[in-house]
Structures are given as structure tokens and as C-alpha cells.
Amino acid sequence: MIDKEELLNNKEFYKSFKSGEDLTSFFKTMHKRAVEHMLEAELDAHLDNEKHEKTKDGNYRNGHGTKKIKSSFGESEIKVPRDREGSFEPALVPKKHNIIDGLENIIISFYAKGMSVSDIEEQIKEMYDFDISTSTISRITNAVASEVVAWQNRPLDDLYLIVWMDGIVFKVRENSKVINKTIYLAVGLNREGRKEVLGMWLGKNESSSFWMSVLTDLKARGVEDILITATDNLNGFTGTIRSIFPESQTQICVVHQIRNACKYVVCVNSHINTPSNSH
Template sequence: MSKPTFDMDAAIEALKAGKGLTGKDGILTPLIKQLTEAAMQAELEQHLENDEDSNRKNGSTPKIVKSAAGSFELNTPRDRAGTFEPQIVKKHQTHLTDELERKIIGLFALGTSYQDIRSHIEEIYGINVSNGTINAVTDKLLPELHAWRERELERIYPIVWLDAIHYKIKENGRFITKAVYTILGLTVEGKKELLGLYLSEHEGAHHWLTVLTDLHNRGVKDILIACVDGLKGFPEAIESIYPKTELQHCIIHQIRNSLKYVASKNQKAFMADLKCVYKAATLNAAETALDELDTKWGEKYPVVIKSWRNKWQTLSAYFKYPDYVRTAIYTTNAVEAVHRQFRKLTKTKGGFPNENSLLKLLYAGMLQASERWTHPVQNWNLTLSQLSIHFAGRLDDHIDL
């Protein structure tokens, strides 16, 4: 009995009737089955020609294969000696191509829930996939994530931003809050690069010493300016690993923290006076404005003024630079933009069953965010020229000026 062949006339009629090309009962599914089986038969015949021992065909074994065009039963040819190893569809392979896996990972990288991924695959391809399958597919990101976290980094980063975002992760049967510390660097070429993601229950000098030691071991020997949001223990840690790095506390974080202690009825007036401090043209003007802020509001809000006084050295570091450099370093907005991308991915997740489930999702989101980092930041050449003056000698081996 001859094998059934793809009926072109019937396919055309089905197409006219509006039947789909792919998916469940798709028009192309029989054709893909026919082409795949023909290719595997050709593989077997080639194998038999090259086999020095007496060997011959020995029927076929059916199995269900999933493809982007839909699921179908594939008859895999066998040989009598059992030495035939098909390459087009290998033994135990149940997906015809990696297209489905790419689709699953693509949906996962958008923050799509497992339930919605299952529904999407069912609707488009007519294939049922389990949560276990989706998890197994997305787990393939973990070796990539590990390699990415261990990769060698540039020797020097002119600017590095650091910030944290918090998530609930299940441990020992209960959910605990952990911080993911994101380190975003700016290369000598002015392009953003996410240097690492570090998970921790606690922040402090010991934790930051571990993070900075990791960066140093991966090749980062110098950082010119580190922009942080007042992270505990960070100044002490960076002093021990990168003693020549200049620290800039994020002005925006300092403002937000200050307003927590200012009565709502006074916030508008207080902010108008505070703006004269951080928007001042020079350091002297900023210090004069801070004195005036102290005179007017110090008695009412001593905690706020004391905070600005205590951190003034690192809050005011940006005043030594022109506007286009100040814009880059006075806030951690650059890394907060990465966190906004992360929040889009995780906004429907109440918590994560383990650390890997969180990290592989953030890694997928990082890959998407970094696709846009193909051009230098604005005014980078001017900024680099200024930095080469303020940090004399430290950029000489890395740029041509």
C-alpha cells in the first residue's frame, strides 16, 4: 500500500474556506509530516549504504511530535541492527524545531504568566504544554545566567550606578523578602552594561564587600564615580576595594527620604527652598542655600537638615562638573529604568518559589532591556573629556584624546 501524499488540491480548498495554515488541524501539518518522514527515510538509506555489516530496514516506530504547525504522529524508520541514529528528529526528541521553545522563552521574557503562555501556545499552535514543560524550557536560561554572572568585565568603568529592588522568595515553607542589587556600568565607549545581579537578605558593609570583590575578581580594576542611593555600608566597602572611587549619593533618593519627615502642609514651600540647594550653579551657592534652608526649617525639621549636613560631601560631589556630567551622576535614574523593566515582568507575581525562578525572569528582562543600549549616552564625548581631566591619568590607557 502506498503512503498517503499531501493533497495540494484539498489544501487549496481548505485555504479558500479560511482554514488556518498552522495550529490544530492546520493545512500544512500533513505536508510537514510527509517531508520529515521522507527526510528521515533518506537518512536511513544513507546509513545503510555506509554500513559495512549486513543491515536493512526494519519498519518504523510512531511517536507524537510537536511543531509550530501543530502536533502529528511521526513514523520514525528503524534498521535491523539498531545502529541508525536519526539526526533530523533525534531519539526521544518530541519537538520538531526549537521554534516553540523560542516562543515560550519570548513570552516568558515579557512577564507572561505560565497560564497565559499555555493558552497562547494552545491558541496559535494547537499544542497543550504543561507548567512542567514551560519550567523546563525556561530553566535553559539558567546556564546562560550563570555564564553571564561569571563573565569577564572591562578593566575600568567611568560611572557605575547601584540600586536595589525587593522581592518575596519562598524559603523553608515561608516567604521572606530579599533584595536584588543591580549594578549598571557605563563603559569607556559610553554604553550601558549591566554588570551583575546580586541577591541578599541583608545589606551592609560585609555584603557590599562581597559584591565589590566579585567585580574586582572579574576584571574591574577601577571605577571613577559610583552613584548610590545611600546604601548602608557601601562607602566603607568601596573604600577598601576601590579607594580612589568618588562617591555620589543620589539626590532624588535624598529628597524622597527628606519629604517623609516634612508635614504635608509644608512640603511645597520646603521643596521650593530645597531646590535652591541641589539646583545651585556652584558649590558655594549650594552651601549658602543649605545654610538658608537650615535657618528657615532647621528648628522644625532638624532630622532632615542633619541628614543633608552629614552626607553633604557625597551629596555635593557633582557640583564640580558641568551640567552634562551632573545629569548623568546626580541620580540613579539609569539603574531605576532597569528596575522599571523588572517590575513590568514581575507585577503579577506575588512571590517566587525559589531564587532561580526570580533570577531567570530578571535575566530574560535584562536581555530585552539591553537590546536598546546600542548607542552612547548623550554628550558622552564631552563627559569623557571632563572625566579625563578630573581623574588625570586613570583613563589614559583606555581612550585616545
């Protein structure tokens, strides 16, 4: 049986929580997956349009090429779909271009529960700046929405040793204006010592009802117990956690690293340990 008090005071436990991929790596992976799905939908729309044109032979898919792209998350290698005739010109990542700048926050926000399909469609319109047809926008939206829903509803483990919750403010363009959106993340540490982002939720404000919906979502996806929950004293959270996970112990600490550098900080015995000052 796992002793919660022992975990709270076990530096090796927290060391394992801090090791491995950080949030930036997670965002990088999600960004790559979304871009690839959007490119696939672009090619589908391109081939569908060609069916209505008078051509000698039908065009079709012809595997994938690879391309390195750069974003604020670093460099990633993506798969770019190809057509037999070579007439496909990606709009999101044009040929001879490899920098996707200013779209990262929009793409990551797709994965947050609270974004409707129409919200995603509006964001995609902003991204493409109306350079593509309405039907292509709809096709891309459907591809992204399918990927997002599958990720949001994936099954989770029955037990997590610790779950960290905090909010990150993203600047995104909406209706030609840059606005702030807060996305709340739940990051869990499983029995094997692996971290994973359990989910992301778009929150207009922190309230007991909001956290009730988040925790109920985790439980519906298979989580039966959380030994320790750690937050930055999020409003309404500590009072709600026990109603869903009554055996969980809540640890309050300042989780400023997630906001500032996409790293994790750990609160042990009322002081902060970070990768830079822990030994």
C-alpha cells in the first residue's frame, strides 16, 4: 500500500516527477499532430476539387514526404502528404517555407475542452487568412475536431500518484483582435513515474462548478483515485476535490514555473524545489 505522507516527504518521488519531458515538449507534440492533420485535410480538399475539373487522368495520394518546421516550441519533423501529379501546394506550410510563427497558441487551444467546433472553425479561418475556400475550411475543421475529441476522451489510468493543476494564459487572435484565454491543465504522474497531460480545459473563471466538471471528466475517463493533488490555491478547487476524490490529499504551493517557463516546480515541506536548485 502506498503511504501518502511518505510520498509528500520523499525527495526521490518528486525527483521522478520532475524528470522526463516537460510541458514544452508536450505542446510541441500536440502542435505537430494538429499541423499534420490539417495538411492531410488540405490534400483531401485539393484532390476533391480536381475531381470536378476536366483532367485526363485522376490525381491521387502518393505517400508522404518529411519536412522540418520551426515554431516557438522548437524544431519538429512533420509528415507532408503528396499527390501523384505534384500539384498540391500546402497553404499552412508552403513549399520552401519552414517557419510556423504566431499560430502555436491557437493550435494548442484546439485541444482544450470548452472550444466548440464553430470556435475551432473561426480560429482556422483566422489562421488561413481566408486564402482557401469555405469547403476546405470545413474539411480542415472536421479533421482537427476528430483528432481533438479522440485526445480529449481517451481513457486514463485508474490511479495517479500526484496530479498538478494550474492555468496558463495564451494570447490568441480572435475577430482580428488579440485576446487572453486561460487554459487549465491537469498533469498526472502515474505508477511508472511517467508524466502525462490528462486534459486541458478552457475556463472563463475559476469556480467550484468549473472544477467539479473537470474532476468529473477525469473520473468518467477512468480515474478512481488521486493520492495527492497540487495547486496554486486555485479558487474553488480545494473544496471540490474531496467531493469527487475523497481520499486525495491537497498540497498548496506556488506553481509559477508552469506559467513562466513550462517547467515543473515541486512543493516539499513548504519550500520550492526546482531543477536548478535541487540536488
